[in-house]
Amino acid sequence: MTVRLLHTADWQIGKLFGQFEPDQAALLAEARFKAVERLAALASEEALDLVLVAGDVFDAQGVADRTIHRLFNALAGFSGRWVMLPGNHDAALSESVWTRAARLHAIPDKVSLCLAPEPLLLEELGVAILPAPLTQRNTFDDLSEWFVSAETPPGMLRIGLAHGSVRGILAEAIDSANPIAAGRAEQAALDYLALGDWHGSRQVDARSWYSGTPESDRFRANQSGQALLVELTEPRALPTVRPLRTGRHRWRSEALTLQVPSDIEQALQRIAGFSTDEVVQLSLSGQTDLAGHRRLRKAIGQAEGRVHSLLSDFSALRLEPTADDIDALQADGYLGEVIDELRSQQQGGQGEVAREALTLLAGILDERRRDTGSGSKAGSDAESCMESKAASKANTTGAL
Structure with missing residues (x-):
C-alpha cells in the first residue's frame, strides 16, 4: 500500500497586497489563483491520490462570492480528493467563509472540509485524516492534543492535519497563538503530520513538515513558493518528502x-x-x-x-x-x-x-x-x- 499525496497550505486567496499600486496588487492576487491551478495540474501529472491543504485557504472571512467560486473552480485540474482545513485566517466560525461557500453550492463533491475535530476516513485510500480545525482566529490551547487518543481502524495510515506554531521553534520570549506540541507525530502515532501557518517549507521532525505557501507573498528567504510531495508506504514507515517548486514570482x-x-x-x-x-x-x-x-x-x-x-x-x-x-x-x-x-x-x-x-x-x-x-x-x-x-x-x- 503506497499513498502519494501533495501537502500544501496558506493559499490566502483574496489577499489584497495593499503596499503595492492597485494594478500590481491585482496581478499578485491573481497569481494566487494561478498557483492553485498549478497545484491541481501537478497533482494530476504525478497521478497523486490526495491533496491536503493545511489551513488558510482564504485570506479573510469576507472575501467576495466571486472569489469563493473562482477558488473552487481552480481545483478542476485534479479529479482526486482534496482535503481542506480551516486556519486562523478562515477559521470555522459559526458563520464563516465555509458556511457561505456551502450556501453558494460552490464546494465540489471531491472536496472534504474538516470543520470538526473528528477522523475523516478515506477507506478507498486506506487513510485516516485527523484534523485540528481552528474555530476562532487565535487560541492558546493545543487543538492537536486529541490526536493522541483518537482511534482509527487497524492498518490505516494516520495523517494529522493542523495549522499553528510548533512549540520550541520560535524564540522563547515569543508567545505564539495556536500552539502545537513538539513531538506530536510520535505521541499520536502519526505516519505524517501536515502543517500550515509558516509561509516557508520547513521540516520539523522525521514525520512533520510545514509546506509553506505555494506562491511567495513576503520578502523573506524562507523556502516559500513550494509544495511537498509525500509518499507513505505502510503504517509507521517513515515518509518520503520531496519539495516541488510551484511559485512563479x-x-x-x-x-x-x-x-x-x-x-x-x-x-x-x-x-x-x-x-x-x-x-x-x-x-x-x-x-x-x-x-x-x-x-x-x-x-x-x-x-x-x-x-x-x-x-x-x-x-x-x-x-x-x-x-x-x-x-x-x-x-x-x-x-x-x-x-x-x-x-x-x-x-x-x-x-x-x-x-x-x-x-x-x-x-x-x-x-x-x-x-x-x-x-x-x-x-x-x-x-x-x-x-x-x-x-x-x-x-x-x-x-x-
Missing part, C-alpha cells in the same frame, strides 16, 4: 548603501539585473550627488517597467550636491542669493542645518529644471509648485 529584498562614486555603478548593475517575475523591495542609504541621484531614478523607472513589482525607498539616502551640481541649476535672482548664502553658511556653526536646506533646495530646483525642459503643462504646473516650496524653505532658513 520571486520576492527579493535589496539594501544598497552608497558612499563613493563607484557604489553608484554597482547599484545600477544590481538594479539592471532585476528580472521579469521578481517582486523587489529596494532600499537605498548613504549619499549621492545630483547626477547619481538622477541615474538611480532613471534606472529604477526602467526596472519598474520590467519587473512584476518594485517598491523603492529613498528615505535613508542623502542628496549631497557638488559645487558643479549647484552651478548647473542656474538659479538666479532671489533663489540664487539664497543658494549662495546657504553655501557660505555650511562652514559655520549652523552648517548642518544650512546643508540640509541647501540639499532640499537643490533637489527641488533640479526637478523643476527637468520638468520645465519637457515643455509640458505638467512641467509648468510643477515649476509653479516648486517655486512656492523653494521660497517657503528660503524664508525658513532666514533665521540661520
Whole structure:
C-alpha cells in the first residue's frame, strides 16, 4: 500500500497586497489563483491520490462570492480528493467563509472540509485524516492534543492535519497563538503530520513538515513558493518528502548603501539585473550627488517597467550636491542669493542645518529644471509648485 499525496497550505486567496499600486496588487492576487491551478495540474501529472491543504485557504472571512467560486473552480485540474482545513485566517466560525461557500453550492463533491475535530476516513485510500480545525482566529490551547487518543481502524495510515506554531521553534520570549506540541507525530502515532501557518517549507521532525505557501507573498528567504510531495508506504514507515517548486514570482529584498562614486555603478548593475517575475523591495542609504541621484531614478523607472513589482525607498539616502551640481541649476535672482548664502553658511556653526536646506533646495530646483525642459503643462504646473516650496524653505532658513 503506497499513498502519494501533495501537502500544501496558506493559499490566502483574496489577499489584497495593499503596499503595492492597485494594478500590481491585482496581478499578485491573481497569481494566487494561478498557483492553485498549478497545484491541481501537478497533482494530476504525478497521478497523486490526495491533496491536503493545511489551513488558510482564504485570506479573510469576507472575501467576495466571486472569489469563493473562482477558488473552487481552480481545483478542476485534479479529479482526486482534496482535503481542506480551516486556519486562523478562515477559521470555522459559526458563520464563516465555509458556511457561505456551502450556501453558494460552490464546494465540489471531491472536496472534504474538516470543520470538526473528528477522523475523516478515506477507506478507498486506506487513510485516516485527523484534523485540528481552528474555530476562532487565535487560541492558546493545543487543538492537536486529541490526536493522541483518537482511534482509527487497524492498518490505516494516520495523517494529522493542523495549522499553528510548533512549540520550541520560535524564540522563547515569543508567545505564539495556536500552539502545537513538539513531538506530536510520535505521541499520536502519526505516519505524517501536515502543517500550515509558516509561509516557508520547513521540516520539523522525521514525520512533520510545514509546506509553506505555494506562491511567495513576503520578502523573506524562507523556502516559500513550494509544495511537498509525500509518499507513505505502510503504517509507521517513515515518509518520503520531496519539495516541488510551484511559485512563479520571486520576492527579493535589496539594501544598497552608497558612499563613493563607484557604489553608484554597482547599484545600477544590481538594479539592471532585476528580472521579469521578481517582486523587489529596494532600499537605498548613504549619499549621492545630483547626477547619481538622477541615474538611480532613471534606472529604477526602467526596472519598474520590467519587473512584476518594485517598491523603492529613498528615505535613508542623502542628496549631497557638488559645487558643479549647484552651478548647473542656474538659479538666479532671489533663489540664487539664497543658494549662495546657504553655501557660505555650511562652514559655520549652523552648517548642518544650512546643508540640509541647501540639499532640499537643490533637489527641488533640479526637478523643476527637468520638468520645465519637457515643455509640458505638467512641467509648468510643477515649476509653479516648486517655486512656492523653494521660497517657503528660503524664508525658513532666514533665521540661520
